[in-house]
Amino acid sequence: MKNQTLLPFLFLTLLFSCQDTSEKTTIIQSPDGVLKLEFILSDTGIPQYTLSRNGSTVIDTSALGFNLRESGVLREGFTIVSTQTGEVRESWTPVWGPQKEIQDHYNELFLELAEGGANPRKLNLRFRLFDDGLGFRYEFPKQKAITEVTIMDEYTQFQLTGDHLAWWIPADYDSYEYLYNHTRLSEVDTAGMNYGIENRPDRFIANPHAVNTPVTMKTDDGLFLSFHEANLTDYAGMTLGIHPGNLMQSELVPWADGAKVHAKAPFTTPWRTILVTDTPGALLTSNLILNLNEPNQIKDVSWIEPMKYTGIWWELHLGITSWSLQQQEGSWGDKGGAGHGATTENAKKYIDFNAENGIRGLLVEGWNQGWEYWGQDTLGYFNFYTPYPDFDIEEVVKYAKSKNVALIGHHETGGQADHYDSQLEQAFKFYHNLGVKAVKTGYAGPVTPTGERHHGQYMVRHQRRVIEMGAKYQIMIDAHEPVKQTGLRRTFPNLMAQEGVRGMEYNAWSDGNPPSHTCIIPFTRMLAGPIDYTPGIFDITLDKYKPDNRVHTTLAKQLALYVTIYSPLQMAADLPENYRGHPAFQFIRDVAADWDDTRILNAGIGQYLTVARKEKGKSRWFIGSITNEEPREFAITLDFLEEGKTYRAGIYKDGETAHWKDNPMAYIVTSMEVKKGDTLNLKLAPGGGQAVSILPVE
């Protein structure tokens, strides 16, 4: 955070200026002049905005407002009390991330609005227009008319200019674990999708014509749009309803009682964000969402450490071992008599493997008591600080420490957030006292209190408590079945990675993820933040343990995912025995988990993606290139390398006859010397990929 001084804020203050309040229209431009935001107060006092790019409308006139339980609809009859505009330009240094330094440059428009009358309701709006998009939020100022307030609806509109092609998942209030659909907006409809979630208490799609965010679109004019939110704090998660006439409108995830948000003025909503770019790659390097979050609040960040990790995890999904010590029929952890996975002995086996391979983290799932009841209608069965008797956690942590391996703790709640809350501080103290510096949380099951939803305000609050508890006890968080990321990792850089995606595990026990899936999620889910996708499965076909399941990529693509999927916690997910002696494992050993620079070398949503990243503090580059079902060839220019330096490129590519379906494990590793400006020819098999390590010759 060294670059973030008071100066920019001074700059901000000096530049901001009040304007004549009689003007009902205000226009601001992005710093580069490409985007233009127009705020219009309609004749009936409805706050509205439009967004255009190089003169072409991207968002047509769209209204803003609310429905409040206490005082009714709040979206017309406003007058403008004041208008301020200004420019902010600063840079800041993230604790970790895909870039060393982040530029934050925008023009802002701030409006104070008020209804008429003696005790008028007041509502302020703040727009920040960046070169690559817009963020805006509602600010409820302190006022007499609105104190404690219940938001029943937020009416934020995004009036699109066409029936765009969209990559979307349903607006499930409980889960983001879906394959992306690719349809026109007008075709968003989950009615016939046969998701098989009718009887699942942990899935709920209220509106078949709505989507979760981020949702990404391509206009027929070739623009790329992505809609999401930033800094989701003490509010409900936003889904987007698709209405006739290309209108999208916010639909907040409700509480059990139907209310959307309980708040007390003054408060602000999360930022509603729209990325607008002319290439799909530019979506990936946008920092708009991070820039709309508050600066880092954690002073001592020395314990925060991006890392690679292994886990007693894939063997659980393959059914080799079980989460629970005692098998219990009907429990999700029941593997039909398989032995318990999280034993002291097994953990030491993984620790030895990690030590041999310089892999820092080890996740152990199923270490604590209660798994016998997971997935059953039983309350409060998990104990978050009592190990099973066959897991000597003190011994494991000690042994790990002796080999420079860090245990990653695990708190599966089964969705029982209230129960977790009741043990939260004790559970974090327990890990803290052991010296454990990271915890994977999980909410695989229906939320309790019953009726609350994974993405509602209840869980937003809960997840924040967990993050803050982590900050207090110096524990990094890797949240599974989370509330979506909205950039909070800037403020709490102990929030490392999240799931909230249909990850690798689906390949172990479902139809799995088709080759295109990993070519879509970088442009959709990953725009929210790091994904704990858990790549690196080398035994693609799972013949031994799951002959009816498999991974739908080539082996080389598994390697490329370490670069194309960004995460500061990057798992080497396969069994140690599938890595030992495997020449391709060298790439996983080498690849970094934290970066100084990221370049998108080519990108086609759902089709292909090639990313180059430079390791944090080193002159080492890594390239990952992936494709969907189509084979592809790319010529990549290494113009990002340092002039005059010689590098050795380790090339991990698909075998000549590789194919995700027929011949997924054929690969070739080779190497060559490269210099700045050289061209690398990549050849990707159907469903394949290529990974390249570019290490300076010392």
Added chain:
Amino acid sequence: MKNQTLLPFLFLTLLFSCQDTSEKTTIIQSPDGVLKLEFILSDTGIPQYTLSRNGSTVIDTSALGFNLRESGVLREGFTIVSTQTGEVRESWTPVWGPQKEIQDHYNELFLELAEGGANPRKLNLRFRLFDDGLGFRYEFPKQKAITEVTIMDEYTQFQLTGDHLAWWIPADYDSYEYLYNHTRLSEVDTAGMNYGIENRPDRFIANPHAVNTPVTMKTDDGLFLSFHEANLTDYAGMTLGIHPGNLMQSELVPWADGAKVHAKAPFTTPWRTILVTDTPGALLTSNLILNLNEPNQIKDVSWIEPMKYTGIWWELHLGITSWSLQQQEGSWGDKGGAGHGATTENAKKYIDFNAENGIRGLLVEGWNQGWEYWGQDTLGYFNFYTPYPDFDIEEVVKYAKSKNVALIGHHETGGQADHYDSQLEQAFKFYHNLGVKAVKTGYAGPVTPTGERHHGQYMVRHQRRVIEMGAKYQIMIDAHEPVKQTGLRRTFPNLMAQEGVRGMEYNAWSDGNPPSHTCIIPFTRMLAGPIDYTPGIFDITLDKYKPDNRVHTTLAKQLALYVTIYSPLQMAADLPENYRGHPAFQFIRDVAADWDDTRILNAGIGQYLTVARKEKGKSRWFIGSITNEEPREFAITLDFLEEGKTYRAGIYKDGETAHWKDNPMAYIVTSMEVKKGDTLNLKLAPGGGQAVSILPVE
């Protein structure tokens, strides 16, 4: 040693029988009947032998005898006092080695001979005829006529039947570090060879028409012969003089005073050995020399551990750092101002690298005081237990231990064996107390006492003292500039590996070793025992540090050497920075250092060699295939794999355009599933190789 019971010895005793002593000819056959040894006492009482294979003479009538300083020539006028023959068949388990179990099966002929007269000199002969060759030795029994004796010459003849093609190095009394010559025996002549050793006090070729052993030959009938000795104990090393008429005769390395051996009856000479095979590969799997040594004398062998190791070593040869702390002009350790290599910090860097890669051993050279005078005419300059002040050896050992890395100590003597002797026990105690379990010794320089030779009885005794001191203090020995190996590793399995070869280091500062060199030494030098060749140089061209020098192989061939060259101490010799991130390094990480089984898949002396070895106690196989300057293709049948098991073959091969000279670092790594009976097609570039790891799919 579990299989070695008393039973075979009983068997031996029962079968042996005394024969009529009037017979002047005795014939024994090898157990399979292929070889036949005939002992003939000539009419003048000269002991003679012949050796034939399938009826064809291999060694024609050859006389045996001595010249003794005290009593003159001892080789005629003998009568046979007794003759015994018998068969021995047993098996024994080596502590380590290329095979799990060794068969020892031979027919023996033992003769007691005596001169005539009142106080006759007595001399016994013992012949052991194996299926693959012959060993025989002289035994001086306790007698009045010979007590303390000075052998001035040993007249052991090998009357060859033709002017065979031989692979030979000169009979230098001080060094085996030569390229092998390939000529007819009659062409053995070092006169014009321009070795540039005229002024070197540590090189001495007395007879230009003589060779060091092992010397290997091919007869025009297609037989392969190799001559060497076994159990060289308290005796002088044997060279072989080549005389007209295809006669070879032993020439022992002299003491400074010209005597060859000082002995006291009773004593036995080393075994003189002749391997006779019809394939070159069969030479490599012979256990004849080991079988002619005494059983293991070390009871507790738990501390003896074959391993791979790295070293602060190649950087010394490249001149990046220096052995000596203070540079001294004219010292062999002087690198013209380069910093000291063996610092605590540098050692820790290597330890970290080893820990990352599961490499157990770390050799540190230049850690102790005295290197400033190395190579100068100064007496007793090395101190073997006092580290340089910048090398905190206790800290290094402690740090290494914490990472499961074992320090390999180093005792360079500069050839000053007497000086080393004076500190020997203290030096070994020092390492023992630190917990160091291996020492590399070195004798790079002229022997002191001045006039003694590296291969004479003085040094044979010295080297034995070092080995026994190692056994006493539980320290493994890796002897450089050694007395040749003669199988003592069976008796003292702490004698792990030896140099005594023109190893990798020559590539750093001479014309280097041509591609054929590593295709010759398995069939010559390696028949004596394990070679500490120090393979694994990945930066073949040495452009940065030694642009005028280079390695003369491809990179893939460097990997293959880990299998084709046998050693229980196998170095990964290159700089850590040349390994880090290198995909081909996985092979070095994987390859074993100890074996249950060894198969020679093909072999052509000086041309090519393909070896498969099975890791000790595991189902993992490794294949190495190398060629000389010629490209080659081989089809290898994997008939040695276990039936019904699936393996993953990691294939490390030359790149399509690889060439030892023009494109040495082009390689390809790939993998495939293989089963017993599958065929692997190997393609080797000129000067190239291929390495394959075959790991069971678990």
